Amino acid sequence: MQSVARIIAQRLGLGLVTLFFVSVIIFAAVNMLPGDFAQAILGQGATPEAVEAIRRDLGLDKPPITRYFDWLGGVLQGDFGTSFAAANFRSFTGAETGSGLGSVAAQVAPRFENTLFLAGVTAAIAVPFSLILGVLAALFRNSIFDRAANIGTLTSISSPEFFLAYILILFLAVLNPMLPSLSNIYADMSFGERLERTLLPALTLTLVVTAHMMRMTRAAIINLLASPYIEMARLKGISPLRVIVKHALPNALAPIINVIALNLAYLITGVVVVEVVFVYPGIGQLFVDSVKIRDIPVVQACCLIFAAAYILLNLLADILSILSNPRLRHPK
Amino acid sequence: MSVWLHIALWAAILFGGAWVFRWAGQQLPNPRPRPYFRDMSYAVAFGFLLAAAALYWTVQLYFVDRVVFFRWAVQGFLFFAAAGWAFRLLGRHVGTPGTRKLFRKMPLTAAFGILVILVYAVVAIFADVLAPFGQEQVFERVNVLPGGNPETGGDPRFLLGTDQIGRDLLSRLIYGAQNTVGIAFVTTCLAFLLGASLGFLAATLGGWLDQLLSRGVDVLMAIPSLIFALLLMTIASAWAGSEKWLLTVYMIVIIAVLDSTRVFRLSRAVGANIVVMDYIEAAKLRGETLTYLIFREILPNAYAPLLAEFGLRFCFVFLTIAALSFLGVGIQPPLADWGTMVRDLSQFINFAGVSPLTAALPLMAAGAIALLTVAVNFVVDWMLYQSSGLKD
Numbered sequence: 001m002q003s004v005a006r007i008i009a010q011r012l013g014l015g016l017v018t019l020f021f022v023s024v025i026i027f028a029a030v031n032m033l034p035g036d037f038a039q040a041i042l043g044q045g046a047t048p049e050a051v052e053a054i055r056r057d058l059g060l061d062k063p064p065i066t067r068y069f070d071w072l073g074g075v076l077q078g079d080f081g082t083s084f085a086a087a088n089f090r091s092f093t094g095a096e097t098g099s100g101l102g103s104v105a106a107q108v109a110p111r112f113e114n115t116l117f118l119a120g121v122t123a124a125i126a127v128p129f130s131l132i133l134g135v136l137a138a139l140f141r142n143s144i145f146d147r148a149a150n151i152g153t154l155t156s157i158s159s160p161e162f163f164l165a166y167i168l169i170l171f172l173a174v175l176n177p178m179l180p181s182l183s184n185i186y187a188d189m190s191f192g193e194r195l196e197r198t199l200l201p202a203l204t205l206t207l208v209v210t211a212h213m214m215r216m217t218r219a220a221i222i223n224l225l226a227s228p229y230i231e232m233a234r235l236k237g238i239s240p241l242r243v244i245v246k247h248a249l250p251n252a253l254a255p256i257i258n259v260i261a262l263n264l265a266y267l268i269t270g271v272v273v274v275e276v277v278f279v280y281p282g283i284g285q286l287f288v289d290s291v292k293i294r295d296i297p298v299v300q301a302c303c304l305i306f307a308a309a310y311i312l313l314n315l316l317a318d319i320l321s322i323l324s325n326p327r328l329r330h331p332k
Numbered sequence: 333m334s335v336w337l338h339i340a341l342w343a344a345i346l347f348g349g350a351w352v353f354r355w356a357g358q359q360l361p362n363p364r365p366r367p368y369f370r371d372m373s374y375a376v377a378f379g380f381l382l383a384a385a386a387l388y389w390t391v392q393l394y395f396v397d398r399v400v401f402f403r404w405a406v407q408g409f410l411f412f413a414a415a416g417w418a419f420r421l422l423g424r425h426v427g428t429p430g431t432r433k434l435f436r437k438m439p440l441t442a443a444f445g446i447l448v449i450l451v452y453a454v455v456a457i458f459a460d461v462l463a464p465f466g467q468e469q470v471f472e473r474v475n476v477l478p479g480g481n482p483e484t485g486g487d488p489r490f491l492l493g494t495d496q497i498g499r500d501l502l503s504r505l506i507y508g509a510q511n512t513v514g515i516a517f518v519t520t521c522l523a524f525l526l527g528a529s530l531g532f533l534a535a536t537l538g539g540w541l542d543q544l545l546s547r548g549v550d551v552l553m554a555i556p557s558l559i560f561a562l563l564l565m566t567i568a569s570a571w572a573g574s575e576k577w578l579l580t581v582y583m584i585v586i587i588a589v590l591d592s593t594r595v596f597r598l599s600r601a602v603g604a605n606i607v608v609m610d611y612i613e614a615a616k617l618r619g620e621t622l623t624y625l626i627f628r629e630i631l632p633n634a635y636a637p638l639l640a641e642f643g644l645r646f647c648f649v650f651l652t653i654a655a656l657s658f659l660g661v662g663i664q665p666p667l668a669d670w671g672t673m674v675r676d677l678s679q680f681i682n683f684a685g686v687s688p689l690t691a692a693l694p695l696m697a698a699g700a701i702a703l704l705t706v707a708v709n710f711v712v713d714w715m716l717y718q719s720s721g722l723k724d
Contacts, residue, residue: 018554021554026563033571144383155702159706160654160702162658169681170695175398175401272559291661292661294570299563303560306556
């Protein structure tokens with residue numbers, strides 16, 4: 001057990017180092033903007049005094065390295081800075097907004113929660129669905145069902161998310177009005193209503209991620225079917241389903257867990273497009289809106305959050321596969 | 333409540349029917365099929381019944397007028413399957429013995445994929461000839477409905493109608509092939525040029541250069557590529573200002589660099605396996621230059637995996653560009669492109685009950701993207717299957 005703890009600590013450390021470099025890259029990229037933030041906030045017709053005031057307000061007169069560590073220190077305490085839209089508003093009214101509405105963290109937090117809800121619903125549908133489909137495809141391998149599932153998943157994995165989304169809208173919202181096509185969610189909604197509005201985007205994302213997980217489940221199980229112990233189980237006269245579920249599946253779990261975690265990481269990018277299609281008030285929608293109006297602090301914060309979630313899930317995949325396969329603990 | 337009753341009824345028919353089906357098979361007078369039914373598991377019998385029910389539903393849905401989309405989808409599927417089959421038949425009888433042999437062993441999906449790629453290439457190259465109007469040409473009649481029938485608000489000149497500012501949608505759809513596919517192709521080539529040469533260089537030279545490049549790529553790959561592309565596009569749009577074409581150029585460079593990281597990983601791994609071969613040692617002892625080593629010794633041997641990767645990479649780049657355009661930060665107007673078209677036309681989908689053809693417009697643009705990526709994936713799947721020698 002000593003070695004497992006050490007490996008996990010090692011991976012965690014590596015993840016932290018990666019995250020640090022990622023934050024450096026994001027900060028550096030944002031600092032490649034022409035002019036500076038103050039100019040960007042106020043636009044062309046700003047007086048030099050106003051620009052100077054904002055520059056001092058945001059601490060832009062300090063050197064980049066100081067600013068980077070200020071930003072990083074703020075992020076570590078949950079303070080992502082002030083949104084441009086809010087800073088602009090304040091510079092016009094001259095009022096100090098004490099309500100905290102202008103801070104990026106206040107904008108991001110509720111939306112982050114919504115996105116987690118969407119991802120959670122998706123995972124709750126997609127993971128069992130793809131596991132069952134994968135086991136069935138392995139059980140009836142090379143049958144018509146297997147081929148149809150193969151072609152179907154290959155098609156859904158290679159279509160753009162918005163194509164799948166609009167097809168679902170067409171059939172489930174417009175032609176047969178079963179689910180709402182717009183997922184506007186408010187904070188004081190009941191859970192059932194919230195679930196109903198989230199279902200259509202969640203189904204779209206399910207279609208996107210199922211393919212990969214199902215193919216991996218099938219491949220991992222079929223890989224094992226040639227092993228002697230499966231032969232033995234078969235010779236004992238166990239039914240094919242039991243051979244696969246009780247004997248093959250536990251040994252195939254490592255690659256399957258790995259792929260599930262990686263696909264949840266993939267959800268993070270898929271979520272952006274899907275949230276825009278369904279006008280779902282998640283972090284992806286906020287990100288795209290901020291990109292369009294160039295609200296840099298928000299873009300920076302969203303980017304960092306996405307990257308952190310991505311790294312975390314990859315790390316999780318790594319650790320889980322090490323835990324479930326003891327052979328990986330002793331690299332040669 | 334009747335919906336649940338309906339579902340329960342169907343479930344009862346399926347579950348009971350499967351049992352009856354198997355039982356009826358066992359009672360057959362002819363002894364030959366009996367062992368088959370005797371050994372049949374309940375799940376298989378259920379699968380047969382489910383397939384029969386699915387076929388029945390499909391046929392039933394096909395004749396319902398309200399879901400004309402479904403009819404179109406089935407017709408399209410049958411048409412493409414027939415076209416792929418005919419194309420494979422053509423390939424088996426025309427051409428050199430080599431290509432004929434290739435076509436003989438080809439699955440239908442791969443033949444279909446190659447056919448679709450060829451059609452897209454022809455449309456993209458000859459867009460100027462095929463399109464009835466220019467992509468930026470604006471007519472005075474705006475929002476003409478598709479169908480070409482004046483009684484339903486159409487115009488025979490504009491087969492698919494016009495958009496909000498009066499541009500012919502059919503022409504824009506055709507030019508979309510040129511712009512979207514062309515830009516994705518250029519981006520992929522650029523990504524390969526960058527990624528493969530750096531990857532092979534890292535594999536051949538090793539040492540600190542290898543370490544530096546590999547760790548850099550590791551960090552770049554830690555950020556989801558669509559997210560990073562969006563961040564960089566924000567900055568690029570500030571640099572480009574009002575010059576829209578410049579933004580498209582920036583987008584090509586950004587996506588090429590982000591995607592070259594994946595190519596780098598692959599070509600470095602493939603290259604590292606080749607560098608240890610004896611013939612590389614021999615070439616080094618002969619005193620060959622680095623360029624000779626990379627282009628004449630390593631590249632020809634890394635050809636097969638790189639080609640398959642090219643197909644997959646093209647799909648990813650194509651989808652990324654489509655997604656960026658859909659979000660409004662990709663290919664900029666006045667260039668016609670499918671992602672932007674989907675976004676602009678997406679509201680029409682709500683008219684599906686009234687005018688199915690109008691609602692199909694955004695789906696056509698999105699479907700054009702999907703069809704090409706599916707086709708490329710089919711071909712790559714087949715290529716990988718062939719080169720790996722997998723049989724089960």
